[in-house]
Structure formats: C-alpha cells, structure tokens
Amino acid sequence: xxxxxxxxxxxMMMLLPGTEAxxxxxxxxxxxxxCAPARWKVLAPQCGxxxxxxxxxxxxxxxxxxxxxxxxxxxxxxxxxxxxxxxxSGHAVQVNLGSGISVSGAGLPAEYNALQFHFHWGKPDGNGxxxxxxxxxxxxxxxxxxxxxKYTDIKVAVTDPxxxxxxxxxxxxSDTDNSNYNTIIDGLQSVRYSGxxxxxxxxxxLDSLLPSENLLSRYYRYWGSLTTPGCAEAVIxxxxxxxxxxxxxxxxxxxxxxxxxxxxxxxxxxxxNYRPVQALNSRRIYASKQASMSSSTxxxxxxxxxFPLLAIRLL
Ligand SMILES: *[C@@H]1O[C@H](CO)[C@@H](O)[C@H](O)[C@H]1NC(C)=O
Ligand SMILES: [Zn+2]
Numbered sequence: 001x002x003x004x005x006x007x008x009x010x011x012m013m014m015l016l017p018g019t020e021a022x023x024x025x026x027x028x029x030x031x032x033x034x035c036a037p038a039r040w041k042v043l044a045p046q047c048g049x050x051x052x053x054x055x056x057x058x059x060x061x062x063x064x065x066x067x068x069x070x071x072x073x074x075x076x077x078x079x080x081x082x083x084x085x086x087x088x089s090g091h092a093v094q095v096n097l098g099s100g101i102s103v104s105g106a107g108l109p110a111e112y113n114a115l116q117f118h119f120h121w122g123k124p125d126g127n128g129x130x131x132x133x134x135x136x137x138x139x140x141x142x143x144x145x146x147x148x149x150k151y152t153d154i155k156v157a158v159t160d161p162x163x164x165x166x167x168x169x170x171x172x173x174s175d176t177d178n179s180n181y182n183t184i185i186d187g188l189q190s191v192r193y194s195g196x197x198x199x200x201x202x203x204x205x206l207d208s209l210l211p212s213e214n215l216l217s218r219y220y221r222y223w224g225s226l227t228t229p230g231c232a233e234a235v236i237x238x239x240x241x242x243x244x245x246x247x248x249x250x251x252x253x254x255x256x257x258x259x260x261x262x263x264x265x266x267x268x269x270x271x272x273n274y275r276p277v278q279a280l281n282s283r284r285i286y287a288s289k290q291a292s293m294s295s296s297t298x299x300x301x302x303x304x305x306x307f308p309l310l311a312i313r314l315l
Pocket of ligand 1: 125126127135136137138
C-alpha cells in the first residue's frame, strides 16, 4: 500500500505539472489543459455533480416567484472602520471584507454575512463572465460571497446546501470611468502577481460598486455550487439583471495587469479566469418579483413559430 500511495502521488505530479507554485492543483484553460475546468472533477469529485455553477440563466425557462422581493442590505451603505485587503489568489483578485456587512430578505432562509468579493474576467475586448443571461456573455462578473450567519467556519458552511449566498453582478463597458472602482483598480497594481496582498487605500460603501438601489430587486435565483474546486453544492445564487458600468480602460486594468504567475516566475497573464457554464439538469431558475422575463416566453408566440417547423418536418 505505501508503494501504491507513492505511485499515486507520482502519477498526480505527472498529471499536474507546475501547478504547485500557484498554490493549488487546479487552473484555468488559459494556463494548462491538464488542470483546466474539464479535468476538475478528477481533482474534486463534486465538480462533476448535477447542481454545478455557473449556468446560463435562460429566462425562457425561468419561473416567476413573488416571494423573491427586495434584499435587506446591512452595512453596505457605510465605509467601515478598519482595512480591506486585496489579494491575488493565483486564480482571481479578491477583496477580503471585515465583519458587519450582511444580506437577508429576498427569499433567503436567514441572514448571510459578507466575507469577500472577487472578479472573473476574459481577454482584452473579450467576454469573461461566468454566468450568462439568455446565452449572452458579459466582459466581467463580480461575486460577493456571504456565509449563513449560523456558521463561523466556511469549511462547515460548504457542507450545507444553504451554507453560502453569493451575489453575482455582470459588468458592461461604458464610455466613462466608474470612479467608484478607482480604489480597487489602484490596488490592482500592488497585486500583479500571485500571492500579492495589500490593504486597500481605504474602505468604501460596498453599495457604491453596485447598480443603483432601485435595480437591486431585479434578479434571478437558483441553487448551485462554488465555481472553483472543490465545487461544493452549497450556494444560493443570485444573478442580478442589470450590469455594472465600467470603462474599457478600467476593464483592461484587470485583463492586462494581473498575473496567474507568482513574482519572478514565467509571466502568465490572468485572463479567462472563468468556469464554462454547466448543465442546469433538473434545477429551476426563479425570477424575482421585479425581474424582467424574456419577451419570447409567450406560449402563443412559440407555438406559432413551432407549428410551421413541425409541418415542414412532417412533409
Ligand atoms: C461576447 O459575447 C457577446 C454576447 O454573447 C457576443 O455577441 C460577442 O461576440 C462576444 N465577444 C467576443 C469577443 O467573443
Ligand atoms: Zn467567483
């Protein structure tokens, strides 16, 4: 058995060349095919589960739920005392938050405390969101990760299907800078390489990063997973309808200045750090009370379109 163990670890090393330096055994396809998303289930079995994230939020199949009303945001509207660190994890850029920020309401079963937020993005002028809306990609997506208030340890929370609540927002390119992102974008220069970590120049109102308050009751809800290994199926997902505007120069600060690689190693730009969409399987997507439903949901319209197609097939 010791031989088998040694043989297995040798085999793993052969399968996963050069990933130790980035602090993990998984990566994105832009880094190395052998540890890319298609292979994650080999490293972490839950990544092959049936309730995985991200997904395409297809509004044609979503069901309206009037219980999905407004969120109660606590601590989102003040700049807290203390410091927030910005970190390059080798997989994403993450901002670690202090205590006192939470969400509840909006159909959540409890209050959820904010832990951190991080970004997924693409290549220059490319798409890099994890979720899609009606099959459309966006250039970037931010995830604000919250943990059920009854937990203090995320390792325990990820064993509960309701353990985490993640808020996902898309970005869209606008003509003008979004100055609310200046503190983070300035901070990127200090975390250009994996392992980099620094306190941001200041904290700020977390809601300043988001679309305006009247848009925050327009969202889609489903049960899914972490989008990185171990892919625990422990997340109540909220994907917001309205994207956050950011200029292309600001977007390119993420795309062009951050690296997967550690300082002093061969430089590999952090690009396309998103997981491809996963099958919905038997899950349902719910639209909040205020969210838009796709115009093509009309059954009358679909049968009008479908009927001639069926007729052609029968001929
Ligand atoms: C990005 O996604 C949009 C919408 O899905 C698509 O029209 C566009 O071609 C994509 N851009 C690139 C560079 O792939
Ligand atoms: Zn994420």
